[in-house]
Amino acid sequence: xxxxKTEANWPKLRKFLNDVHLWIGLPSGIIVLLICLxxxxxxxNTEIRELSSPELYKVSHAADAQRLSPExxxxxxxxxxxxxxxxIKIPADPERTYVLTVRKAEESKPGERKGEKGSxxxxxxxxxxxxxxxxxxxGAGAVEKPGPPPRGVQYMVNPYSGKILGSSADKNAVSExxxxxxSLHRWLLLDRIEEPLIGELPNRxxxxxxxxxxxxxxxxxxxxxxxxxxxQKIRSWKQGxxxxxxxxxxxxxxxxxxxxxxxxxxxxxxxxxxGPQWSFEWYRTGLRKSLGTYQSEGxxxxxxxxxxxxxxxxxKSVLLTDHIKSANNVLDYxxxxxxxxxxxxxxxxxxxxxxxxxxxxxxxxxxxxxxxxSALIKSEIFxxxxxxxxxxxxxxxxxxxxxxxxxxxxxxFLACLIATSLPVTGTLIWINKxxxx
Numbered sequence: 001x002x003x004x005k006t007e008a009n010w011p012k013l014r015k016f017l018n019d020v021h022l023w024i025g026l027p028s029g030i031i032v033l034l035i036c037l038x039x040x041x042x043x044x045n046t047e048i049r050e051l052s053s054p055e056l057y058k059v060s061h062a063a064d065a066q067r068l069s070p071e072x073x074x075x076x077x078x079x080x081x082x083x084x085x086x087x088i089k090i091p092a093d094p095e096r097t098y099v100l101t102v103r104k105a106e107e108s109k110p111g112e113r114k115g116e117k118g119s120x121x122x123x124x125x126x127x128x129x130x131x132x133x134x135x136x137x138x139g140a141g142a143v144e145k146p147g148p149p150p151r152g153v154q155y156m157v158n159p160y161s162g163k164i165l166g167s168s169a170d171k172n173a174v175s176e177x178x179x180x181x182x183s184l185h186r187w188l189l190l191d192r193i194e195e196p197l198i199g200e201l202p203n204r205x206x207x208x209x210x211x212x213x214x215x216x217x218x219x220x221x222x223x224x225x226x227x228x229x230x231x232q233k234i235r236s237w238k239q240g241x242x243x244x245x246x247x248x249x250x251x252x253x254x255x256x257x258x259x260x261x262x263x264x265x266x267x268x269x270x271x272x273x274x275g276p277q278w279s280f281e282w283y284r285t286g287l288r289k290s291l292g293t294y295q296s297e298g299x300x301x302x303x304x305x306x307x308x309x310x311x312x313x314x315x316k317s318v319l320l321t322d323h324i325k326s327a328n329n330v331l332d333y334x335x336x337x338x339x340x341x342x343x344x345x346x347x348x349x350x351x352x353x354x355x356x357x358x359x360x361x362x363x364x365x366x367x368x369x370x371x372x373x374s375a376l377i378k379s380e381i382f383x384x385x386x387x388x389x390x391x392x393x394x395x396x397x398x399x400x401x402x403x404x405x406x407x408x409x410x411x412x413f414l415a416c417l418i419a420t421s422l423p424v425t426g427t428l429i430w431i432n433k434x435x436x437x
Contacts, residue, residue, distance in 0.1 A: 014228055021224040022430060024217045029423035031188070031214035036420040038185040039271070043401055043413045045178050052174035056156045056166040057097055067159040070320040070339070073098060076162040077155055086152055090159075090324065090337045092356050098159045103152040186211065186278065212279025218419075219272030226265050229258060250432050257425035260418045267401075267415035274399040293392035305348045305368035305377040312345065318374050326374045327351040331365050338364075342371045349374075360405045362397055363390070 025032075041048075050057045068076075074085045077100045089099040154168040183189050187207030190197070197203055229240055240262060243255040261268075277284040288294035295301075320339060327337060331353045340350040348368040355361055366380040382390065397403045401412025 017224045017228050021221055021228060022426075024224075025221050025423065025426050026430065028214040028217040028221075029427060031210060032218045033420060033423045034188065035185055035211055035214065035218075036416055036422075038181045040413060040416040040420055041181050042178065042185055043409055043416060045182075047409075049174060049178060053166070053172065058095055059097055059158050059160065059165075060095070061160045065160045067094070068162050070324070073100065073157055073159065073162055074320075074341075077102060077157060077164060080164055081153075081155065083152075085341060086343075087338060087340045088320070090339070092334050092336055097156040097165060100155050100157055101152040102155060208279040212276040212283070215272055215275040215279070216283075219269065221422075222261075222265055222268045222272055225261055229262050250428075253425050253428050253432075257422060257429060261422055264415040264418040267412060268419050270398050271412075271416070271419070274395050277395065287395070288392060291388045291392045293389055306346045307342070307348050307371045307377075308373065309346055311370065311372040318372060322374045323349050323351065323369050323371075326369055326376065327353060327367060330367055330376055330379060335360075347371065348377050356405075358405050359407050362402050362405065363394060 070088055070090070074088060078085055081102045081104070083102040083104040085100050086103050087101040091098070156165045156167065157163065158165055180189070183191055187204050188211055190207030190210075191204040193203050196206075198206055231237055231240065240258055243259050244251055247255075274287075277287050285294060323339060324337060327339075331351075333353075333355060335353045335355045338352040340352075342349055349371045351367050351369060352364040353367075354364045361382075363382040365382055368377040368379075369375065370377055382393070385393070391398075394403065401409045401416075
């Protein structure tokens with residue numbers, strides 16, 4: 001009796017969820033299409049940039065050539081740029097360039113903020129330019145002001161010659177295009193309009209609110225879509241897993257929406273549930289609280305490990321080469337090293353190491369070394385962290401697909417491509433139903 005009642009209620013629930021799926025999909029469809037299309041392209045942002053300018057990332061050298069020491073490279077780059085090197089990235093691949101981040105004297109110091117947060121990654125170069133208030137109306141939106149990002153400029157350096165090959169501040173057609181894709185994905189290009197469109201609300205905020213709202217609706221669409229995908233009878237499941245290519249175009253369109261949506265649903269859900277945190281503070285707070293990693297603004301921050309200043313004059317000078325050896329002894333696997341240079345005499349040397357390979361996890365392991373003795377002060381191994389912290393620290397990676405090397409990027413690219421098609425195929429399904437009356 002209970003089973004019959006459940007079977008009788010299912011069509012009603014299915015119709016309700018189908019209506020919800022339809023009416024949250026139609027109004028957000030065009031926005032979702034733009035967000036997913038730009039996201040599809042941006043998945044391979046780094047690879048596209050490197051492919052367009054291979055001379056910045058690859059070097060050729062003689063078989064017996066030796067790479068210069070980190071100290072020699074830092075000194076050479078410091079002299080040529082007139083700035084201070086704050087970090088150096090040493091790739092495991094001997095045919096790749098080193099990346100040295102330089103901060104000029106006129107740039108903001110650590111902890112200071114000039115407008116939007118800048119980026120120290122070459123693939124995001126240009127997104128961190130300093131915004132300034134637009135002239136005209138009070139409280140006008142932020143306008144991109146040319147200049148180095150607050151976190152410094154990255155220089156790609158030939159490790160065998162010490163020659164600077166280029167920097168993250170350099171512009172070309174591909175980098176400009178990728179910045180447009182990022183702007184479309186995050187702010188629907190509204191950040192490029194100088195005059196506020198609504199009152200005193202900055203256009204970047206407006207674009208962020210619209211894209212964030214559309215993403216929330218998209219996530220609800222994914223959830224309702226999966227529920228209504230499940231048939232009442234188990235034997236009918238196979239129909240939802242394949243596309244009947246020899247049918248008429250309406251059936252093929254329906255199968256594409258239904259089947260491809262199912263195959264990509266997990267990845268679309270991850271993209272959707274992580275995306276709005278960059279649009280809404282309340283969403284970001286709620287997401288962190290649900291993961292148990294939220295810290296209020298007034299909460300005490302963990303102390304940063306410090307070096308033993310007493311050992312400054314008691315020991316011989318320790319080189320970055322020594323720190324690299326110590327780091328590789330602790331993190332005994334092949335990977336890329338990024339070393340942050342201590343800002344003062346008390347700071348520790350921070351070393352991040354990431355594994356390399358097609359299926360290598362992208363999350364970095366982190367260690368702190370005494371700058372005077374190279375002794376290990378603290379280690380933060382990503383795999384040893386609690387599950388909720390690993391998820392919380394991987395929010396961005398889960399959103400963009402940068403989780404397990406190239407493999408996860410390919411999967412996210414395909415999933416995002418499917419997501420781009422869903423508003424189109426879904427709208428066609430609705431139009432066909434409307435014609436039937």
